[in-house]
Amino acid sequence: MIRVIKANKSFNGVKVLDNVSTEFDAGKTNLVIGRSGSGKTVLLKLIVGLLEVDSGEIWYDKVRFDALEFKKRKAIRMEIGMLFQGSALFDSMTVEENVMFKLNMFTGMSQSEKRKRVDFCLQRVDIRDANKMLPSELSGGMRKRVAIARAIVLNPRYLFCDEPNSGLDPETAILIDKLIKDITEEFKMTTVVNTHDMNSVMEIGEKVIYISGGQKYWEGTSTEILKSDCQPLNDFIFASNLARKLKS
């Protein structure tokens, strides 16, 4: 389980996270939803340690992550996989080298063992015959899949996804969402997904947290979300004419 306790973060005097406390359930797909600029990405970066909290605490099970020194964080980071908004694949490396990167850095596996593991991960995300291709030769959806393969190559306990289906067509977006949910169940990971896509909420959300203006307004399940009486959340969910018509 991951816990965030009264997390605050400001940039140049502007508060982007205001006393946010929440828990992300182990073994589930947890979603953080909210408008663009609501503080979702900042929250995610605080949790993984790419940014430091101004005040507050970040806990991974019984370890207070934000209080650890850089070197001691490495042990937890080895258990983290992350899918970035723009995939963040290494441009100069092939697909195979990207997925193999962590194995090269942190394991003493033989080359054949590493190849086997890479092939397994790539097949798991349904990428075939692309081992020698560069990221620039891949479509947006394929890049996300390769990034997922890279994230799961060391069997992480925690998977973080920042807007995993941004820039993708609706069909591919749903496929990526399903892949994340399947992998979460298969590898028994704790997954945190940042999104503003309501399709994702309904498809994969087991626990949902709504953030607006840096504050947490609501949390619950994807079935509870449509019945919520939280006005900011309803404004967000039913923002489109179609959604409003469906609701009425």
Next chain:
Amino acid sequence: MYYSQTMKELISLGINSIFIVLIISVFMGAAITLQTAYNADNPIYPRYLIGLGCRDSIILEFSSTVVALILAGKVGSHIASEIGTMRVTEQIDALEIMGVNSISYLVLPKIIATVIFNPFLTLMSIASGIFGGWLSVVATGILSSEDFIYGVQYAFIPYYITYSLIKTVVFAFIISSVSGFMGYNVSGGSLEVGKASTRSVVYSCILILLFNIILTQLLLS
């Protein structure tokens, strides 16, 4: 992994710079020789002094300082834009999440590669610069080949090579570390990457010129 990364950088930053260094050195050596010859066109001066002037200009200043300024443009902008692009596309964040020390992984191999390889570039530049000078005298007939070669060998001080190589190592460190710093600290988008790349070249050049004076005073006084 760090070893293979350093080898990659040796090729990318070192081997790939050989061609431009050779081309520039040959032409600059030729130009220096011709200019010296036309300015020393006086019966008082022995003709072989043209070869000597060409040699010392190339060893003392051109192959270390001027080549470093050129490499600040080529290698420095390459380093800053590569690392800067990795920063804005979250590739550096990805490294950090994996538990990799991104500065050690990205910047250190570049510093090691340039510090190791640039002295070889300087030696190549010295040789090709003097060769360019010889070509120019042979092609124009402004001086006999024998006079030029005699001048190149005349009163040679081996310490000048050491001085040139010491400067090269310092300049290589300046280029790679300044550019690495600029690229690593980029925030924003592609526009900022371009600005960081330009800044890295400007700051590297200024520091190279400053350290050129300091090292010359320290090493030649």
